[in-house]
Amino acid sequence: MVAPSIESKTQPSPAQEQPRYILGLEGSANKIGVAVVSTQGQILSNVRETFVPPTGHGFLPRETAQHHRQHVVPLIARALKQADIHPDQILCIGYTKGPGMGAPLRSVAVAARTVALLWRCPIVPVNHCVAHIEMGRLVTASHNPVVLYVSGGNTQVIAYAHNRYRIFGETIDIAVGNCLDRFARVVGLPNAPSPGYNIEQAAKKGGVQNRKFMQLPYVVKGMDVSFSGLLSFIETEAKKVLAEQTYTVEDLCFSLQETVFAMLVEVTERAMAHCGQSDVLCVGGVGCNVRLQQMLSDMAADRGGRAFCTDERFCIDNGAMVAWTAALMFQAGAGAVPVAQATCTQRFRTDDVYVNWRDD
Structure with missing residues (x-):
């Protein structure tokens, strides 16, 4: 069994090209996560909060969405502070388009659109399932x-x-x-x-x-x-x-x-x-x-x-997986959409995504 060796925060060597950064927002279920990841795959921050219902109960969409709305702004502030970067250094905003629960997805999509407009950044909708795969490939080097x-x-x-x-x-x-x-x-x-x-x-x-x-x-x-x-x-x-x-x-x-x-x-x-x-x-x-x-x-x-x-x-839903997949999509030239088209959907199959950032 090969476990991840990546550190939660690393710095590029002076000889490397200075990276740009992607902010990722994930909130398809009961976790709201925000992360900052560089275009070189360095995870500078990866923070989240989990909605935990009482014992014997599951999490309901409306209550989960309310939880996400309460935590998303403080989490964005924490992610930027932990990464030690300024919004001017953000290259694009990635967010989970789907699949997932409707109300939580909408809450995060609204937050992503708002931040994209405030910071004048491109916005990249990300498939939740593909994000899990790309995060796994990154941290395990598989x-x-x-x-x-x-x-x-x-x-x-x-x-x-x-x-x-x-x-x-x-x-x-x-x-x-x-x-x-x-x-x-x-x-x-x-x-x-x-x-x-x-x-x-x-x-x-x-x-x-x-x-x-x-x-x-x-x-x-x-x-x-x-x-x-x-x-x-x-x-x-x-x-x-x-x-x-x-x-x-x-x-x-x-x-x-x-x-x-x-x-x-x-x-x-x-x-x-x-x-x-x-x-x-x-x-x-x-x-x-x-x-x-x-x-x-x-x-x-x-x-x-x-x-x-x-x-x-990295297994549990997190913002880093969305940020890294958004980075791959954006750098491949087919990721960003107009803010008005930055919507979400509960049904978004893994095989619906054209993976143009891989040619192997």
């Missing part, structure tokens, strides 16, 4: 791996070909992160710092050798996966087995993780075999899970390759 993208809203197996990120497999219903989050609410795990993290910690509490495995539906259909039936099954069974004390919460967390991650690793390996690839890059919020990273690393090693994984700084 060249052209198969990508497993796993988050609260998306689950896809992706490979690059002919200027597009092609989707080889995906969920046919809910995302794996959504499955984990909803199960956490059933068994009363808190939302802070995140439901998925709390499931991971519960699964290994006291040692996995002490866990009792519950057989769960394993739903792989060709290159696609399905989690809704599995979730319904474990939700129903959890109430019964916990009452009977035949399984513990920790047992159920362990069983759920092992099952859904095995499904994901299977379809990822099949895509790697099809593409003739030995390396895999894991991105998205669920990609922080150490157990998933371990399973991917074991699979890739069996194929003579490597698993490139990152930590919560």
Whole structure:
């Protein structure tokens, strides 16, 4: 498993061309992130705030959007201060166009348009999924791996070909992160710092050798996966087995993780075999899970390759991924749009984006 070695802030040598900077704003779900990244790929700041609902509840669009509106201006100020730059040094503004939740996306799009007008900067709409991929490629220095993208809203197996990120497999219903989050609410795990993290910690509490495995539906259909039936099954069974004390919460967390991650690793390996690839890059919020990273690393090693994984700084939604992708798009000459066209959309597929900044 190859972890990122990039520092959160680095300085160019005097011999290098002095960089320009991109401000990135991300707010497609429950996190609002702002970052400053140079055109050379140096991350000078990457700050964010997370909306955390009460235990047993998910985050609603209106409340999440209000959270983003409250934090976006202070976060922009923090990002600039931490990066030690002035708005005059900003080359362009990148923001998440989609996919995501409508109300939070609109809040961030309005903020991005406002800043672009105030600072007279070009504005670049960015695909959230592509931003995860480009951030992963940057911080791990992986060249052209198969990508497993796993988050609260998306689950896809992706490979690059002919200027597009092609989707080889995906969920046919809910995302794996959504499955984990909803199960956490059933068994009363808190939302802070995140439901998925709390499931991971519960699964290994006291040692996995002490866990009792519950057989769960394993739903792989060709290159696609399905989690809704599995979730319904474990939700129903959890109430019964916990009452009977035949399984513990920790047992159920362990069983759920092992099952859904095995499904994901299977379809990822099949895509790697099809593409003739030995390396895999894991991105998205669920990609922080150490157990998933371990399973991917074991699979890739069996194929003579490597698993490139990152930590919560770059897996979880953040402004740096948007800023860096905006930098790539802007420098390729096809990224900026008129401010009036800087809109957002809840549906924006990964393979809709023409990747003109890659020619390999």
